[in-house]
Amino acid sequence: MPIFDIKETCVSNDNDRALLESFVVNNPDLERLEALLAEFNIFEAIGAVRQELRHSDFLAFLLDPSANHRLGDAFLKRLLKHVLIGISEPPLSAVEIDAADLEDAEVRREWQNIDILIHDPANRLVCVIENKVVSGEHSDQLRRYRRTVEQHYADLRRIFIYLTPEGNPPSDQNYFSLSYGEVAEILEAVRRSHESTLGNDVRILLRHYVTMLRRHIVADSEIIELCRKLYRQHKPALDLIYEHRPDLQSDLQELVEDLVNDAPELELDHSTKSEIRFLPRTWDQYGVLLSGEGWTPSGRILLFGFVNRADHLALHLYIGPGPQVIREAILETCQRHDSVLNGTRGSVNKKWKTIHKRPFLTTSDYEDPDFDSLTDKISSRWERFLESELPQINQIVGEVPWDELSRQLAGEEEDQR
Known part of the structure; x- marks a missing residue:
């Protein structure tokens, strides 16, 4: 049995379109409301x-x-x-x-x-x-x-x-x-x-x-x-619009993804609205970093991720699930640079380990937010990250003994065979 019926879906789409058309076409109440709201107001x-x-x-x-x-x-x-x-x-x-x-x-x-x-x-x-x-x-x-x-x-x-x-x-x-x-x-x-x-x-x-x-x-x-009258008369159409409304989290996801895509040295990994993951392209030269499992489809172990919540936006650097020897080697190297990375204490016994965190937006930024001002704040902090933090982190990642880890993993695979 198919998950959905194509005819039923088409009918539903046609009904939705008819609802929206009846709401926006020849609707004097809507036109009056738009006129009232269109006037500039300094407050x-x-x-x-x-x-x-x-x-x-x-x-x-x-x-x-x-x-x-x-x-x-x-x-x-x-x-x-x-x-x-x-x-x-x-x-x-x-x-x-x-x-x-x-x-x-x-x-x-x-x-x-x-x-x-x-x-x-x-x-x-x-x-x-x-x-x-x-x-x-x-x-x-x-x-x-x-x-x-x-x-x-x-x-x-x-x-x-x-x-x-x-x-x-x-x-x-x-x-x-x-x-x-x-x-x-x-x-x-x-x-x-x-x-x-x-x-x-x-x-x-x-x-x-x-x-x-x-x-x-x-x-x-x-x-x-007018709002009450329009809602009473066009409730299904307005409910449909509300269901598919853009929200701040989605807008911030799009903004962050654009920032990553605009940086030629970076590449997006698998992302969702609540977490936008990426990495420097140069990290893929370390083949053992692609031996992860149970996280993203790419199999990458080390990733940056923007945690995008309803009340904050923060950039994390994660050690994800994968061979424990690789995870421990990454953490050990990073612990020698705790002046750059602020989350290296502890171990990697858990599935994910945040080894660095940088806030981009805090709770106060979400109180009556203005998207343009949020964009400016995020862009400014992103520029500082690209110019200052990222080069230092790339250098630290380069210090991990990748060749030794590669030989060690190859030996373990040979022993298993």
Whole structure:
């Protein structure tokens, strides 16, 4: 019985094609979504969409009356009034804020680990904003921050705000829950009311920030509604696209393979998405290195391999499975050069032995990754490897007593016959 039926496969392919065609042809919702997403956005370009620190930095800048955005205390006032109206027993009224001069308010970042702290002694006011874009509360944060502020500013009127994408309820009921949708509306209102006095650069910056919030953060935006509608109407096609989507690991595999192929002195060995193996072509002159078993189809014992995981990329040099006498001779030679090779301690009793390891990307590089910057980092480290490390490693490999090993293996084979 065949593994698969050709007719069934053709029908499946035809069905898949029909699903995709119905999704992309004459689809006004898709065209509208593409138009909304096609507009350039500076915050998307710099990778700030999901970075809480960048959001807190920008909001602190806009809230600071002394910053050079020409808004004065307009955003600060409108935000505080919006919050105070929603508090059942506010420490002061929205009318008081409207009449107050907040131009001397001081805005601090990360004071006592608090995301944003606004301090205005003239109006006997202090405000805490705890910002959560992706992460959630931890370690009883809200209560600890509130107690810190109550101790330091016991004689001031205090406002506590918990800012999240959807206005999630805070664990401490002393905080007012504020959503990014509300922030977007407040900023849009401030931009419209100051249209004539704002510089073009600040006006564009505000528009870009509000647009970015509505594209990616705000739950009830037009973009999100379009996405939901498209998914409901074209679920099979979108599931098919998702199943065959490119992922970062695949992109990095392709990048690394291209780097190896572009180096004429190197040759790719058998590779997968999670491990890209290669070697210098000159190593094949040592015939006994091709006597491996149980690893790659080439039978090579000594190989470089890029370990390509979801959260790191590292270059390893392996001694793979093969005749133990060869593996031990390689390790013994390499152990004399532990200033070059950083993994030569121990023995080769296990099937694989990593005798050198060089990180190319670490976990922090995968936090909101930009592929162009990852490419630059990998390419730079690859150049250093080719120019510095590889020549030294080639020299070390050349010191292994290959001729002696070849004669020894030949003698063992003769004895077996």
